[in-house]
Amino acid sequence: MADAGTADGPVLDVRIWRGTEKGAFVRYEVPARANQTVLDVVTWVQRHREPDLAYRFACRVGVCGSCAMTVNGRPRWTCRTHVKRLPAHRPLVLEPLRNLPRIRDLVCDLEPFFARWERAGGRFVPTATRRDPLPRIAPDSTARRAVDAGIECINCAVCHAACDVLAWRPEYLGPAPLNRAWTLVNDIRHGAREEVLDRTSGDAGCHACHSQASCSEFCPVGLAPTAAIAGLKRASLWRLLGGSRA
Amino acid sequence: MSAGLLFLLQRGTAILLAPLVLVHLGVVLYAVRDGLDAAEILARTRGNLFWAGFYGLFVLAVSVHASIGLRAVLAEWTGLRGRAADTAALAVAFLLLLLGMRAVWAVVGAP
Numbered sequence: 001m002a003d004a005g006t007a008d009g010p011v012l013d014v015r016i017w018r019g020t021e022k023g024a025f026v027r028y029e030v031p032a033r034a035n036q037t038v039l040d041v042v043t044w045v046q047r048h049r050e051p052d053l054a055y056r057f058a059c060r061v062g063v064c065g066s067c068a069m070t071v072n073g074r075p076r077w078t079c080r081t082h083v084k085r086l087p088a089h090r091p092l093v094l095e096p097l098r099n100l101p102r103i104r105d106l107v108c109d110l111e112p113f114f115a116r117w118e119r120a121g122g123r124f125v126p127t128a129t130r131r132d133p134l135p136r137i138a139p140d141s142t143a144r145r146a147v148d149a150g151i152e153c154i155n156c157a158v159c160h161a162a163c164d165v166l167a168w169r170p171e172y173l174g175p176a177p178l179n180r181a182w183t184l185v186n187d188i189r190h191g192a193r194e195e196v197l198d199r200t201s202g203d204a205g206c207h208a209c210h211s212q213a214s215c216s217e218f219c220p221v222g223l224a225p226t227a228a229i230a231g232l233k234r235a236s237l238w239r240l241l242g243g244s245r246a
Numbered sequence: 247m248s249a250g251l252l253f254l255l256q257r258g259t260a261i262l263l264a265p266l267v268l269v270h271l272g273v274v275l276y277a278v279r280d281g282l283d284a285a286e287i288l289a290r291t292r293g294n295l296f297w298a299g300f301y302g303l304f305v306l307a308v309s310v311h312a313s314i315g316l317r318a319v320l321a322e323w324t325g326l327r328g329r330a331a332d333t334a335a336l337a338v339a340f341l342l343l344l345l346g347m348r349a350v351w352a353v354v355g356a357p
């Protein structure tokens with residue numbers, strides 16, 4: 001593969017954030033290729049210009065959720081974002097994700113993101129052992145479909161970075177943990193469904209969401225946390241009115 | 247008060263306010279188009295229990311709806327949370343209620 005360290009021919013004008021909370025954008029010229037993802041661009045810079053450039057990736061095919069960055073002001077998974085298909089924008093500006101502490105360069109600390117999954121009661125609580133028969137769940141039941149709609153989350157934190165409410169209210173649980181919570185509320189095998197509702201219907205939970213859907217707009221796998229959060233709102237209302245959960 | 251209850255109250259008052267606002271706009275249009283002056287309007291509203299109830303309910307719904315919304319705005323834009331935000335929102339609710347009820351009294355109350 002023509003991956004030379006020289007930038008003859010067409011080049012991309014790239015600015016990459018170097019530093020922690022304090023830092024600056026550094027300009028690089030990267031050879032433009034016919035077929036090139038944003039992650040390819042970062043990797044080229046790391047291999048040919050800045051061996052100590054910090055960034056994260058693992059699978060390179062949109063499965064692991066570790067490569068998310070802010071690309072021209074928008075949160076994106078960089079391994080599946082083709083430079084050519086980005087809206088026209090020069091230079092190409094790369095920063096770490098918003099709403100998370102920065103560790104170095106393009107890497108941010110995801111601990112506050114995953115801590116929210118715990119706070120939302122996102123850990124599965126089994127109700128059966130391996131010796132019990134498998135529960136039967138009708139694939140077309142409302143609950144099962146609600147689970148299906150939210151189950152494919154890859155924990156990339158793109159939605160977390162896209163959410164304005166999180167920027168204003170740092171205690172807000174945020175879209176991904178609430179999306180996870182809604183799948184558990186609808187999972188009849190989960191042993192703490194009421195507790196999930198308790199944990200997610202407080203002031204920092206589903207009722208803080210504005211339903212403005214930035215999370216759903218940017219989720220790279222096409223989930224709709226906004227819809228899941230609306231489900232949690234409904235369920236918490238039904239419970240308040242003395243009914244059963246949704 | 248729980249976040250869920252506040253949500254319920256705010257959505258409930260929103261549903262209530264939708265028709266109330268429409269009727270209110272209709273009343274304003276009617277009064278203006280027919281060229282009624284203040285005395286003629288007051289002649290129609292004074293002692294009228296229907297309008298007393300209508301605008302009384304209107305003011306109550308607005309006070310609840312607006313103060314809950316304001317509580318969220320305070321939390322997001324000024325960082326005011328918990329007890330402080332609750333107190334501020336409650337103060338606004340009572341202020342709106344007081345001013346609104348005074349206005350209702352001026353329109354339907356005894357001269």
Ligand code: SF4
Pocket residue numbers: 162163164165166174175208209210211212213214215216225226229
């Ligand atoms: S819909 Fe809710 S969770 Fe999603 S970005 Fe908007 S406020 Fe955040």
Ligand code: SF4
Pocket residue numbers: 152153154155156157158159160175176179218219220221222223225
């Ligand atoms: S909901 Fe979508 S954007 Fe949010 S973490 Fe999961 S996959 Fe990423």
Ligand code: FES
Pocket residue numbers: 056057058059060061062063064065066067068077078079080
């Ligand atoms: S590197 Fe795994 S999702 Fe991008």
